[in-house]
Structures are given as structure tokens and as C-alpha cells.
Amino acid sequence: MTDDAHRFTGMYDECRQRVWAYVVSRAGRQVADEVVSETFAIAWRRLDDVPEPALPWLLGVARNVLRDNVRAELRREAMAAELRAWTEGDVADQVTERMGVLRALAALQEDDREILILVAWHGLTPKEAAGVIGCSSAAYRVRLHRARKRLRQAMEAEPEWRAPERSRTPVRNLSEEWS
Numbered sequence: 001m002t003d004d005a006h007r008f009t010g011m012y013d014e015c016r017q018r019v020w021a022y023v024v025s026r027a028g029r030q031v032a033d034e035v036v037s038e039t040f041a042i043a044w045r046r047l048d049d050v051p052e053p054a055l056p057w058l059l060g061v062a063r064n065v066l067r068d069n070v071r072a073e074l075r076r077e078a079m080a081a082e083l084r085a086w087t088e089g090d091v092a093d094q095v096t097e098r099m100g101v102l103r104a105l106a107a108l109q110e111d112d113r114e115i116l117i118l119v120a121w122h123g124l125t126p127k128e129a130a131g132v133i134g135c136s137s138a139a140y141r142v143r144l145h146r147a148r149k150r151l152r153q154a155m156e157a158e159p160e161w162r163a164p165e166r167s168r169t170p171v172r173n174l175s176e177e178w179s
Helices: 003-027 029-045 055-087 091-107 110-120 126-133 137-157 174-178
Strands: none
Touching: 003 029, 003 055, 029 055, 091 110, 091 137, 110 126, 110 137, 126 137
């Protein structure tokens, strides 16, 4: 057994239960085994970076793995919600509404557009978006509030940008009719 393998085995034996308990306390038993496995895979790949004692470093890695899993789940849920939104109701109304928003967005100044797009389309948190544009989180939130207000005003200023009111008739399921 090599020195690296011996060091890793000792670290694994000493810390695995405590890392697992930490993950269970944060996310439950269902994801604990997967997160612990990923944590120790990272530890093996970066064994030279693992300090002594290893436990705090391993808990930090487990925390990051959990955070990444949560972000991935949120992205999957957002994509599923977007797909559901495109399949519900009258697609023409949705397209018209989307075009209205895009036109109003195009009418805004570049700074307002960027502030809105970072959060709405790129999914950044206000803190992350603030880092992109180089301001504090508080300043970004103020700018975001003002940009949203200007977007609302732009949409209200041009009534033809809004989707026309239509009677909502249910969409027929042609696959059932053809069966």
C-alpha cells in the first residue's frame, strides 16, 4: 500500500462517520451516502491539498457538494416549470406576452437590461450578480428594484405589447380523439 493510499484510508476511517453525520444533519439520509462518496472522491483527487486535521476540510467539501446538489435541483425544477408553462394554456397568448416583455426590455437602458437579465435569465443570486457588475449586494438590490419598476412602466406605456385578453378555451387533446 502506498503512502497516499495509507493516508487516505486512515483519513476515511477516522472521518467518514462524522462527515456522514454532518450531511445527514443538513440534508437527510437519502442523499448522505452520495454526498459522502463525492466528498471522499474529491479528497482522493486533491489529497495533497487536504490539511491536518482533515475533518474541517472534509466538512467544507461536503458543504460545497450539498450546495451544488441543491443548485442542480433548482435548475432542474426551473426547467420543468418552464416546460410546463409552455404546455399549459394558449401558446399564442404566451408568445404574445413574451414578445411584449422582450420589447419592453429592449426599450430599457443597457444597465437596466443587464441587471434584470443576470437574475432572471442567468439565475444568479443578487450577491453573485453584484459581483459581476462590481457593486455591493445592497446596491444591486436597489438597482434591481428600480430596473423592475422601469420594466413595468415600459410594459404599461405600450398597451399593444401586452397579450390581448382572450377567452380561455381548453386545448383539445388530439391524441385522445385519434385513438
